[in-house]
Amino acid sequence: MAGIKDVARQAGVSVGTVSNVINRPEAVLPDTRARVLAAIDELGYVRSESARQLRAGRSRIMALLVLDMGNPFFVDIARGAERAARDAGLGVMVCNSGQSQEEESEYLGLFAEQRVCGVLVTPADATGKNLEAFARHRIPYVLVDRVAASTENCAVSVDDVRGGMLAVGHLVSAGRTSVAYVSGPGDLHQIRDRREGALAALAEAGLGPEALVEIPSDRLDVAAGRDAGARLLGLVPRPTAVFCANDLLALGVLQALYAAGVRVPQDVAIVGYDDIEFAAAAAVPLTSVRQPAVVMGRMAAELLLEEADDENGGHQHRSVVLQPELVVRASSAAPR
Amino acid sequence: MAGIKDVARQAGVSVGTVSNVINRPEAVLPDTRARVLAAIDELGYVRSESARQLRAGRSRIMALLVLDMGNPFFVDIARGAERAARDAGLGVMVCNSGQSQEEESEYLGLFAEQRVCGVLVTPADATGKNLEAFARHRIPYVLVDRVAASTENCAVSVDDVRGGMLAVGHLVSAGRTSVAYVSGPGDLHQIRDRREGALAALAEAGLGPEALVEIPSDRLDVAAGRDAGARLLGLVPRPTAVFCANDLLALGVLQALYAAGVRVPQDVAIVGYDDIEFAAAAAVPLTSVRQPAVVMGRMAAELLLEEADDENGGHQHRSVVLQPELVVRASSAAPR
């Protein structure tokens, strides 16, 4: 493959001049420039990013590590981040931790090797050990969909406690007095905060914590939702409403209930979380708590860029909290 | 950031020895190795991937360029490719062309600069110009969801003509004699092949090409489906069945029909394409043509790896064609 030296030889100039043509064309005489460009074209020269990176010390790539790319919510976050990165002339490397601490740790190691200019991460590891270890590399990172645990980094999140309150408050005010909470891995903050919000909403309505029946789940996908739905059917007495930790679970629960002939929302109301595009198209359109995913991805990327570009220590770490919004659809209409 | 030289100094050995500890630990005496490992740990050393790449001439990353990451079908392809790549110790960089030739070209340029070890691509550019230009860099690439145009590369695809036949054959045999085809960008092969299959199925049933009413669409997402649904409603006479080029369109059409009070499948039957997870959870569960997306991603990655690892020219380019499968659900039940 042709290198800068080959181009220099072909054009009859030095390598420094070729480099200047590429990076500071105005510093080169027009006819020299033309000769170099012709040589580049002729040889099909493409500069080597690794060589540039080696010299620069870091790459022009931002990493994004999410919990599950199969969840459209994270795809939206990626979209937002990608747009912001592209505006800054950077690439984004999107990776999946699949909620596994090991995978997360493995990917963080990969990012360090790649000397990425920064990392956006939805932590899978509640202990924060992985990120603590990563901080050593002095590569900036921003927590996504999670409040900052320390003042050492930026974070962008959505108020999950409030989201839980919106969801369950809505169910309670529609006359449902016993609510199942289809949760997920207990070490995820989002899951715990949404439960807390749910309990707060019940308390506000004068209901005790026993009014919330938790149906745990180790994954957060449609199949897990079907399992949860099956377990819900076995509960006696059966709750009259279900709040699901995300829309994938909600779609799965809906399928299970539908298959068992339980009517939604007459017999059981369902509220999901995220308001993914498919929530509105479900068998019974899903009521859901909408999160500004694209905005979150974009803001996170912007915070990261600000930190990464900061030469003189002027960057102030910030923790941005966005607000969720309840979108009411058929799945949670009042009974009767 | 600590480099291999710092580690060597700290451990009192040469850089070559440190490199050996990392890459061929068995070639180093246990106590030397221990000393080096201690130094690595102490300094928090992480080897620089760019420096390795520079030396190796290519990176350990495989690129995947898809048409739309918002479509779960492509997410599944990515999953399959990722798994295969990981088995081989490679990373995957997933990018979105968004069906834009410019973006595709831009990304291919990026891949060349990055010296990726290979590219999996779902072409957005029907003319093949982009890939033709890319071939110059002698980086192997595999076409995904597309048959090979030449013998210059491998390809993995699904028989779209047969998929179209399955879909429309099913509709016709259920008594529908006039079918709308909600298509997409006309320069996509998939779209054309599916139409061809649809026409073949009609012909087989003794119906002419006028039985297929095309509703063109420039995008392939849910919103475009809603637009198409609205246009379908305006057709006189209104077709009694719709075949959509993918499930996102089908979900959008379903929403539009539902909002207008048109009954599915009584008034209009719908068949989608891809059988994404959300098809089964739709307002009316969608009949769809299932594609083995994960398998396709995995096979493509494996073909690419075979080509990339091939030193002695033993690689034979292959074009693998997989078969689709019709999954019948409520959206296409017979009328009455």
Added chain:
DNA sequence: CCACCGGAATGAATTGTTTCAATACGCTCG
């Protein structure tokens, strides 16, 4: 006529790793 000046081009140094020929060292055998 020489010194100086400024813009253009040069070329060597630098970046962090891998690889490989060369070396060093301890051991055995003659």
Added chain:
DNA sequence: CGAGCGTATTGAAACAATTCATTCCGGTGG
């Protein structure tokens, strides 16, 4: 005791770019 051998280690070259101090050159002013 020295030659020969095999293993462990070394050190320098190579990779492809960027950067920057230096050189070159034509033109101008003293």
